[in-house]
Amino acid sequence: MIYITRRETFNAAHRLFRPEWDDDKNLQVFGKCSNPNWHGHNYVLYVTVKGNVDPETGFLINLKDLSKILNEHVIEKLDHKNMNLEVDFMKGRIASTENLAIGIWEQIEEPIRKLGATLHSVKVYETEKNFIEYQG
Amino acid sequence: MIYITRRETFNAAHRLFRPEWDDDKNLQVFGKCSNPNWHGHNYVLYVTVKGNVDPETGFLINLKDLSKILNEHVIEKLDHKNMNLEVDFMKGRIASTENLAIGIWEQIEEPIRKLGATLHSVKVYETEKNFIEYQG
Amino acid sequence: MIYITRRETFNAAHRLFRPEWDDDKNLQVFGKCSNPNWHGHNYVLYVTVKGNVDPETGFLINLKDLSKILNEHVIEKLDHKNMNLEVDFMKGRIASTENLAIGIWEQIEEPIRKLGATLHSVKVYETEKNFIEYQG
Amino acid sequence: MIYITRRETFNAAHRLFRPEWDDDKNLQVFGKCSNPNWHGHNYVLYVTVKGNVDPETGFLINLKDLSKILNEHVIEKLDHKNMNLEVDFMKGRIASTENLAIGIWEQIEEPIRKLGATLHSVKVYETEKNFIEYQG
Amino acid sequence: MIYITRRETFNAAHRLFRPEWDDDKNLQVFGKCSNPNWHGHNYVLYVTVKGNVDPETGFLINLKDLSKILNEHVIEKLDHKNMNLEVDFMKGRIASTENLAIGIWEQIEEPIRKLGATLHSVKVYETEKNFIEYQG
Amino acid sequence: MIYITRRETFNAAHRLFRPEWDDDKNLQVFGKCSNPNWHGHNYVLYVTVKGNVDPETGFLINLKDLSKILNEHVIEKLDHKNMNLEVDFMKGRIASTENLAIGIWEQIEEPIRKLGATLHSVKVYETEKNFIEYQG
Numbered sequence: 001m002i003y004i005t006r007r008e009t010f011n012a013a014h015r016l017f018r019p020e021w022d023d024d025k026n027l028q029v030f031g032k033c034s035n036p037n038w039h040g041h042n043y044v045l046y047v048t049v050k051g052n053v054d055p056e057t058g059f060l061i062n063l064k065d066l067s068k069i070l071n072e073h074v075i076e077k078l079d080h081k082n083m084n085l086e087v088d089f090m091k092g093r094i095a096s097t098e099n100l101a102i103g104i105w106e107q108i109e110e111p112i113r114k115l116g117a118t119l120h121s122v123k124v125y126e127t128e129k130n131f132i133e134y135q136g
Numbered sequence: 137m138i139y140i141t142r143r144e145t146f147n148a149a150h151r152l153f154r155p156e157w158d159d160d161k162n163l164q165v166f167g168k169c170s171n172p173n174w175h176g177h178n179y180v181l182y183v184t185v186k187g188n189v190d191p192e193t194g195f196l197i198n199l200k201d202l203s204k205i206l207n208e209h210v211i212e213k214l215d216h217k218n219m220n221l222e223v224d225f226m227k228g229r230i231a232s233t234e235n236l237a238i239g240i241w242e243q244i245e246e247p248i249r250k251l252g253a254t255l256h257s258v259k260v261y262e263t264e265k266n267f268i269e270y271q272g
Numbered sequence: 273m274i275y276i277t278r279r280e281t282f283n284a285a286h287r288l289f290r291p292e293w294d295d296d297k298n299l300q301v302f303g304k305c306s307n308p309n310w311h312g313h314n315y316v317l318y319v320t321v322k323g324n325v326d327p328e329t330g331f332l333i334n335l336k337d338l339s340k341i342l343n344e345h346v347i348e349k350l351d352h353k354n355m356n357l358e359v360d361f362m363k364g365r366i367a368s369t370e371n372l373a374i375g376i377w378e379q380i381e382e383p384i385r386k387l388g389a390t391l392h393s394v395k396v397y398e399t400e401k402n403f404i405e406y407q408g
Numbered sequence: 409m410i411y412i413t414r415r416e417t418f419n420a421a422h423r424l425f426r427p428e429w430d431d432d433k434n435l436q437v438f439g440k441c442s443n444p445n446w447h448g449h450n451y452v453l454y455v456t457v458k459g460n461v462d463p464e465t466g467f468l469i470n471l472k473d474l475s476k477i478l479n480e481h482v483i484e485k486l487d488h489k490n491m492n493l494e495v496d497f498m499k500g501r502i503a504s505t506e507n508l509a510i511g512i513w514e515q516i517e518e519p520i521r522k523l524g525a526t527l528h529s530v531k532v533y534e535t536e537k538n539f540i541e542y543q544g
Numbered sequence: 545m546i547y548i549t550r551r552e553t554f555n556a557a558h559r560l561f562r563p564e565w566d567d568d569k570n571l572q573v574f575g576k577c578s579n580p581n582w583h584g585h586n587y588v589l590y591v592t593v594k595g596n597v598d599p600e601t602g603f604l605i606n607l608k609d610l611s612k613i614l615n616e617h618v619i620e621k622l623d624h625k626n627m628n629l630e631v632d633f634m635k636g637r638i639a640s641t642e643n644l645a646i647g648i649w650e651q652i653e654e655p656i657r658k659l660g661a662t663l664h665s666v667k668v669y670e671t672e673k674n675f676i677e678y679q680g
Numbered sequence: 681m682i683y684i685t686r687r688e689t690f691n692a693a694h695r696l697f698r699p700e701w702d703d704d705k706n707l708q709v710f711g712k713c714s715n716p717n718w719h720g721h722n723y724v725l726y727v728t729v730k731g732n733v734d735p736e737t738g739f740l741i742n743l744k745d746l747s748k749i750l751n752e753h754v755i756e757k758l759d760h761k762n763m764n765l766e767v768d769f770m771k772g773r774i775a776s777t778e779n780l781a782i783g784i785w786e787q788i789e790e791p792i793r794k795l796g797a798t799l800h801s802v803k804v805y806e807t808e809k810n811f812i813e814y815q816g
Contacts (some may be wrong), residue, residue, distance in 0.1 A: 002506055003541040011263065013149040013174040016330070029329060031336065037218035038149040040176005042263055048541075053510070057437060058424070058502030063538055064439065082173035094330030098274055102325070127147065127178055130335055133275040133320075138778055139813040152602070165601060167608065184813075189782070193709060194696070194774030199810055200711065230602030234546055238597070266607055269547040269592075283807065285693040285718040288466070301465060303472065309762035310693040312720010314807055354717035366466030370410055374461070399691065399722055402471055405411040405456075419671065421557040421582040445626035446557040448584005450671055490581035535555065535586055560738070573737060575744065638738030642682055646733070674743055677683040677728075 003120060004060045005048040008070050010079035012087075013040040014095040038082065043100075044125040045074065047108065051117040061117045069115070073107040097126045101134040109136070139256060140196045141184040144206050146215035148223075149176040150231040174218065179236075180261040181210065183244065187253040197253045205251070209243040233262045237270040245272070275392060276332045277320040280342050282351035284359075285312040286367040310354065315372075316397040317346065319380065323389040333389045341387070345379040369398045373406040381408070411528060412468045413456040416478050418487035420495075421448040422503040446490065451508075452533040453482065455516065459525040469525045477523070481515040505534045509542040517544070547664060548604045549592040550611060554619050557584040558627035558639040582626065587644075588669040589618065591652065595661040605661045613659070617651040641670045645678040653680070683800060684740045685728040688750050690759035692767075693720040694775040718762065723780075724805040725754065727788065731797040741797045749795070753787040777806045781814040789816070 015038050016030040026034040033039070047070060051060050077087050083095045089103040101124045112119045125131040151174050152166040162170040169175070183206060187196050213223050219231045225239040241258045248255045261267040287310050288302040298306040305311070319342060323332050349359055355367045361379055365371040373396045384391045397403040423446050424438040434442040441447070455478060459468050485495050491503045497515055501507040509532045520527045533539040559582050560574035570578040577583070591614060595604050621631050627639045633651055637643040645668045656663045669675040695718050696710040706714040713719070727750060731740050757767050763775045769783040781804045792799045805811040 001543070002509070003543075004506070005539050005541070007537045009263070011175050011177055013176040018328070029334075032216035035216050035218070037221050038174050038176065039147050039216040039218065040149040040174065041147055042178040053504075053506045056426070058504030058507045060506050060540075062437075080168035080171050080175040082171070082175065085173050096325075096330030098276070098325045098332050099330045101274070127145070129279045131277050132332075133277070135273070135275075137815070138781070139815075140778070141811050141813070143809045154600070165606075189776075189778045192698070194776030194779045196778050196812075198709075232597075232602030234548070234597045234604050235602045237546070265551045267549050268604075269549070271545070271547075281807070283719050283721055285720040290464070301470075304760035307760050307762070309765050310718050310720065311691050311760040311762065312693040312718065313691055314722040352712035352715050352719040354715070354719065357717050368461075368466030370412070370461045370468050371466045373410070399689070401415045403413050404468075405413070407409070407411075417671070419583050419585055421584040440624035443624050443626070445629050446582050446584065447555050447624040447626070448557040448582065449555055450586040488576035488579050488583040490579070490583065493581050535553070562736070573742075640733075640738030642684070642733045642740050643738045645682070673687045675685050676740075677685070679681070679683075 001050055002053055002060050003048050003050045004063070004066070005046050005121075006063065006066050006070060008045045008047070008067075008075055010043050010045070010075050011040060012043060012078050012081050012083045013038045014083035015039070016094060016096060018094065041126050043078070044131075045070070045104065046121075046123040046125075047104075047119070048121040048123070049112055049117045050120040061112075061115055065115055066112070069108055069111045073111060074104050077107075097124050097130070097132040098134075100124055101132045105134050105136060137186055138189055138196050139184050139186045140199070140202070141182050141257075142199060142202050142206060144181045144183070144203075144211055146179050146181070146211050147176060148179060148214050148217050148219045149174040150219035151175070152230060152232060154230065174220075177262050179214070180267075181206070181240065182257075182259040182261075183240075183255070184257040184259070185248055185253045186256040197248075197251055201251055202248070205244055205247045209247060210240050213243075233260050233266070233268040234270075236260055237268045241270050241272060273322055274325055274332050275320050275322045276335070276338070277318050277393075278335065278338050278342060280317045280319070280339075280347055282315050282317070282347050283312060284315060284350050284353050284355045285310040286355035287311070288366060288368060290366065313398050315350070316403075317342070317376065318393070318395040318397075319376075319391070320393040320395070321384055321389045322392040333384075333387055337387055338384070341380055341383045345383060346376050349379075369396050369402070369404040370406075372396055373404045377406050377408060409458055410461055410468050411456050411458045412471070412474070413454050413529075414471065414474050414478060416453045416455070416475075416483055418451050418453070418483050419448060420451060420486050420489050420491045421446040422491040423447070424502060424504060426502065449534050451486070452539075453478070453512065454529075454531040454533075455512075455527070456529040456531070457520055457525045458528040469520075469523055473523055474520070477516055477519045481519060482512050485515075505532050505538070505540040506542075508532055509540045513542050513544060545594055546597055546604050547592050547594045548607070548610070549590050549665075550607065550614060552589045552591070552611075552614050552619055554587050554589070554623035555584060556587060556622050556625050556627045556631075557582045559583070560638060560640060562638065585670050587622070588675075589614070589648065590665070590667040590669075591648075591663070592665040592667070593656055593661045594664040605656075605659055609659055610656070613652055613655045617655060618648050621651075641668050641674070641676040642678075644668055645676045649678050649680060681730055682733055682740050683728050683730045684743070684746070685726050685801075686743065686746050686750060688725045688727070688747075688755055690723050690725070690755050691720060692723060692758050692761050692763045693718045694763035695719070696774060696776060698774065721806050723758070724811075725750070725784065726801075726803040726805075727784075727799070728801040728803070729792055729797045730800040741792075741795055745795055746792070749788055749791045753791060754784050757787075777804050777810070777812040778814075780804055781812045785814050785816060 016033040560577040
């Protein structure tokens with residue numbers, strides 16, 4: 001068993017709030033992250049895949065294939081987008097980093113399995129001071 | 137002559153566009169940065185101040201005073217804000233990193249002079265791959 | 273199960289030595305870290321907490337609450353301090369990074385449990401070239 | 409149980425290819441990494457060792473001993489070398505990061521055991537965008 | 545006058561040596577960088593361009609145009625290549641980072657001028673511990 | 681004219697205070713940096729040297745020679761030391777980063793000149809949030 005990790009980045013706007021709460025309640029729970037005019041981040045994503053080394057190539061997985069999956073299922077959907085308004089897999093979810101990590105996991109688990117490997121971890125840095133890791 | 141640099145960070149949403157252009161023209165010039173639903177960044181700011189070392193303290197400037205200026209005139213105005221809609225010194229300006237660096241310079245040049253030092257450089261990282269420096 | 277990690281920093285002085293050993297013995301075992309006049313580091317701390325996502329907030333834990341715990345129980349006690357002389361939970365312990373990580377764990381395990389989450393890992397970087405991780 | 413990690417770096421040339429394949433087949437599978445004229449990297453290595461804290465020293469392991477093992481068994485063999493042509497433990501293996509991590513593990517597992525600790529993880533960064541982790 | 549900097553990366557193999565010297569003389573002057581079997585690096589390139597902000601776009605230069613120049617004239621020629629054998633603008637030059645920075649400057653000065661801006665600085669990191677800057 | 685920069689690190693303890701002031705006055709001016717029990721940092725040093733490229737070697741200066749100077753005149757004097765008590769060139773000076781950068785400049789300017797190059801800049805990071813640059 002070996003693990004390979006790929007780092008990708010994307011920029012997005014978001015807002016933390018519950019639509020059934022008024023601005024005061026949202027501010028109280030979510031702080032300045034509830035700003036109705038949005039704010040944003042340079043997100044950093046680390047995706048870790050596990051499996052066995054193919055003796056013919058010395059690879060667990062071809063990184064080009066992994067990059068292609070990440071770009072198609074994650075980066076193109078999120079980069080330079082508004083996470084609350086424009087990202088299909090975040091619809092109906094609070095745009096927290098926790099939910100983002102879970103959403104990304106759901107997008108890529110199946111395509112990675114089709115490559116013959118197993119998704120192990122999705123790690124998302126919202127800022128350099130905090131990150132979420134989800135292992136399914 | 138000696139130089140002291142302070143690093144600060146803030147997160148903000150923005151959009152690059154000219155209001156008199158339609159979405160197609162804005163997309164053609166500004167690319168995905170023109171997304172009408174906004175996107176955002178973790179901006180990193182480096183402010184460099186120059187002057188002489190005070191023989192009594194060994195300081196060019198007390199970093200607490202510099203931090204206070206940066207927080208009051210820059211970070212509180214920008215952090216978790218929409219740069220196009222909510223930041224007074226960006227009104228009427230395209231929200232490019234170039235204009236942001238110039239705007240920050242204008243906000244802090246005078247307060248830093250009152251501390252007895254001279255503003256030397258404002259550097260703003262929009263992403264880890266590109267940054268702007270302005271020296272007045 | 274999801275994991276959230278918070279990064280904090282603090283600066284401290286310390287010295288590695290056993291009081292019952294003479295300086296030669298201490299130098300032989302601890303090298304230049306045994307300098308009787310102290311030396312110090314910019315420590316970087318990563319605290320990881322695990323639990324379930326609250327469907328109402330999308331949070332595992334409110335980061336403001338976690339930061340408050342880390343500041344009150346760890347940073348205020350260590351920052352700009354002498355680890356051997358001034359830090360209550362390091363009394364009677366050799367000021368190694370191993371013991372520091374264990375000491376920090378003991379300080380924050382209970383307060384984090386009261387927030388409804390579980391402490392998973394305490395990671396302490398002494399320099400950019402070595403770090404300790406403790407998982408209880 | 410506690411974990412200590414040491415970071416080391418080395419620079420090396422390599423090429424990904426199977427000698428029984430022609431250049432076209434190698435290019436198709438390995439992409440530009442198959443360049444017959446070689447290319448190279450600044451590799452970053454993180455070695456994690458686990459064990460108990462020695463109450464006399466406060467150490468899991470003396471970092472000087474760990475560094476010595478890593479330098480003798482890994483860095484001196486790889487630094488400023490051609491991984492395909494000059495590194496004994498990579499002979500007969502495709503010079504992928506996966507095989508490199510496994511090879512490094514095999515070099516240091518026994519020497520670390522002799523120090524009274526247990527090798528836990530070998531992590532190798534080929535670039536800032538991808539790394540391999542092997543845990544035996 | 546404002547400055548914009550773009551960061552790019554490439555991996556390459558190289559060797560420091562003078563062909564008219566024997567291996568001993570090359571080893572004495574260039575150390576392990578003279579290894580006849582090559583070694584390599586993850587080079588990091590920072591290109592800084594200066595000029596005025598265009599009031600219509602808020603840009604000094606469109607980063608897409610700058611990236612295109614860097615990719616066409618620098619990255620495609622160097623990435624996954626052998627700097628001594630395969631890079632046209634390094635022919636006849638010792639493959640030092642000094643000469644590499646000068647060579648890159650010569651490749652991009654004219655294309656950047658055609659964009660209406662002025663090349664200010666080429667900075668090349670060979671490792672995280674040393675870098676060269678050239679300003680023409 | 682070309683510039684080469686070398687990065688080195690060292691750890692030290694220090695305290696900011698004036699001996700003729702009492703603890704209250706020192707605390708008021710220097711804040712928690714005046715702690716009489718010391719604190720410390722992982723300092724990062726960047727030394728930049730300028731000159732012409734030697735056509736025979738492609739080098740501005742041999743990095744081994746520069747490293748030797750930095751180790752002998754700076755790192756060995758500062759690493760794992762108490763800057764106020766044990767560093768000859770800081771005697772009689774407040775142990776601020778400003779004075780440290782000036783002191784380092786004075787130590788290495790002459791030895792670098794003897795190598796046939798010119799010292800251009802000494803940059804010292806006290807923490808990741810602030811650094812001093814001195815250019816003589």
